[in-house]
Amino acid sequence: MNNDLLFDFTVDKAAQTVYITREFNAAQSLVWDAFTKPELLDQWGAPAPLRMKTKYMDFKVGGRRFYAMITPDGQEGWSVQEYTSITPKTNFKMYSTFSDKDENRVLPGSEWDYTFSEENDRTKVNITIYNESLERMEKMIEMGFRIGYTMSLTNLENLLSTLSEKK
């Protein structure tokens, strides 16, 4: 339904940086809210079948968000994000690290930069993720791999149940 929306994803392995651009069919203020309000973030931030749970979020410079990604079998992966710069509705930057369930951060982390711009009733979001270490990038991508794998398994389950219903 939204197939014409721009989606660009590039990984610069040597620079340890990931670039993501995505368009959304909504006003800039609404998209900004979806990225900066915990009650909205938790609704889309984890790719199904994973869930996202924010324990607390203090969206101001120097403030933190402490949240978990939860797998269908209940495993929790915790992270801490610290906001380093905020320009309302236009840009925010944060420093993101994995952590344990008691909010102890595992350094090094990665630097995230989000830029929002609106044109013709559409909002474009540019995300830059810079990893301080290649090991961190490896971990991040490995997590993406595991998530992707979990998703494919769910898709397979759905397919299998559809096929067995047809019988």
Added chain:
Amino acid sequence: MKHDIFQAIADPTRRAILTLLTIQALTPNVMAEKFDMSRQAVSKHIKVLHECDLIKPEQSGREIYYHFNAKKMQEFDHWLAQFRQSWETQFNQLDKLLTTIKEQTTK
């Protein structure tokens, strides 16, 4: 500890060696010459690249030629594709959420 592909490509010399090997298979001696390095230093890099399957040795007479293993690199790109896929899913979820919110506010 066995090295992985991320550590292998983290080093600029090893990236240069890989680039060179995509063009043609080389012996350790030729690699040492091209990079103006000692045989020992080259051997160290070869060991790392070989351990993670990015290059493959092939005996030819008395010489060992190292080849670039494109299949392994594809595997790595496959990982990245999975990472991209998880983002795509999240964004599609956000599309739905935005549509729901817009419908609620216009009602």
